[in-house]
Amino acid sequence: SQKIEQNSEALNIQEGKTATLTCNYTNYSPAYLQWYRQDPGRGPVFLLLIRENEKEKRKERLKVTFDTTLKQSLFHITASQPADSATYLCALDMGRSATGNQFYFGTGTSLTVIP
Amino acid sequence: DAGITQSPRHKVTETGTPVTLRCHQTENHRYMYWYRQDPGHGLRLIHYSYGVKDTDKGEVSDGYSVSRSKTEDFLLTLESATSSQTSVYFCAISGAGGVVGAFFGQGTRLTVV
Numbered sequence: 001s002q003k004i005e006q007n008s009e010a011l012n013i014q015e016g017k018t019a020t021l022t023c024n025y026t027n028y029s030p031a032y033l034q035w036y037r038q039d040p041g042r043g044p045v046f047l048l049l050i051r052e053n054e055k056e057k058r059k060e061r062l063k064v065t066f067d068t069t070l071k072q073s074l075f076h077i078t079a080s081q082p083a084d085s086a087t088y089l090c091a092l093d094m095g096r097s098a099t100g101n102q103f104y105f106g107t108g109t110s111l112t113v114i115p
Numbered sequence: 116d117a118g119i120t121q122s123p124r125h126k127v128t129e130t131g132t133p134v135t136l137r138c139h140q141t142e143n144h145r146y147m148y149w150y151r152q153d154p155g156h157g158l159r160l161i162h163y164s165y166g167v168k169d170t171d172k173g174e175v176s177d178g179y180s181v182s183r184s185k186t187e188d189f190l191l192t193l194e195s196a197t198s199s200q201t202s203v204y205f206c207a208i209s210g211a212g213g214v215v216g217a218f219f220g221q222g223t224r225l226t227v228v
Contacts, residue, residue, distance in 0.1 A: 004157075030139050034216040043205050043219030083181070089158065092215065100165040101209060102173070103217055107157035 001028040006090060012112045013080055016090070021075040021109045023090030028104065031095030033066050033073045038087045038108065048075075049093070079114040080113045118142045121206050128219030129228055134193040136223050138156035145227075146209045147189040148217065149181060151202040155165075157206065164189055196227045 008087050009023035011038045023033070032051050036044035050057040050073070057064045063076040087108040094102045118141035128134050138147060143151050149161040150173075160173030162181040178200060180192045193200055203224050208216040 036216065041222075043207075043222055044217075046218065048123035049216055069141060091158075093216070099169075099171055100163055102160065102163060103148070103176070103207075103209070105150075105158035109157065 001006050002060075004028070004090065004092060004104060005086075006106040006109045007077035007107060009107075010110045010112070012114060013114050015080060015082060015115050017080055018062055019077040019084070019111055019113070020079050021088050021090075021111070023073040023075070024029075025071050025092060025106075028092050029093075032093035033064070034091040034093055034103070035062075035064060036089040036091060037075075038089060044089055044105075047088075077083075077111075080111075082113045082115050085112050117222045119206060119208055119218055121204075121223050123223060124221065125224045127227070128225070130194050130197060130227055134196050134225065136191045136193075136204055136206075136225070138189045138191070138220060140189075140208045142182070142208060142218070143186060143220075144208040144210040145186075146217075147183065148205065148207040148209075149191045150205045151175065151191070151200075152205060152222075153202050159203075163193065165213065181197050193225075196225075198227050199226060201227045 004025045034049045035047045038044040061078045065074045087110045089108045090106045092104045120139045122137045148163040152160045159175045164170045164183040206220040209217040
């Protein structure tokens with residue numbers, strides 16, 4: 001069966017440390033992998049996208065890696081801040097086809113950065 | 116929220132009644148999606164649209180139908196609401212695949228009693 005698993009439901013880290021979140025998938029062949037942030041009571045907000053032929057992507061304090069052999073993506077937040085506390089979702093982007101462009105989401109990891 | 120509006124934001128309805136949720140976008144994006152979000156399940160794709168009158172089923176489409184008669188509007192209908200359809204529903208849009216991800220609306224909290 002198809003699965004998208006994120007490493008844990010909740011992750012607590014100390015301010016200033018690097019948070020590492022994991023996304024593993026089975027029986028999918030995504031063209032891209034995306035990461036989103038979701039705050040309570042709000043819709044997810046797109047953060048980063050990485051293509052299947054890219055190994056690593058950076059944006060400010062965020063870094064994403066994508067290993068299509070392991071079927072895994074790692075999402076890093078360096079120098080974490082309390083404002084980074086949120087739920088982070090990974091999503092598999094299946095790429096465009098004649099009948100659409102579908103996204104499938106993991107269940108998310110709740111990150112708390114402790115001051 | 117990137118020119119995407121869901122209505123209503125909250126609704127309580129009775130079992131067996133039909134319910135329609137509306138998603139309106141001002142971004143002229145081709146693709147539109149309906150997801151539901153439940154604890155322990157994350158976001159699950161209900162239906163999606165890849166153009167006017169072009170729609171297809173997602174992972175959890177049973178009991179739901181959709182229509183898209185204009186680029187800007189995507190309607191989700193619960194034909195006969197059940198308690199298992201109590202959830203938070205999100206609409207999303209996307210345009211240029213492979214460049215940016217999807218943009219989400221604020222969500223609709225639906226309670227079926």
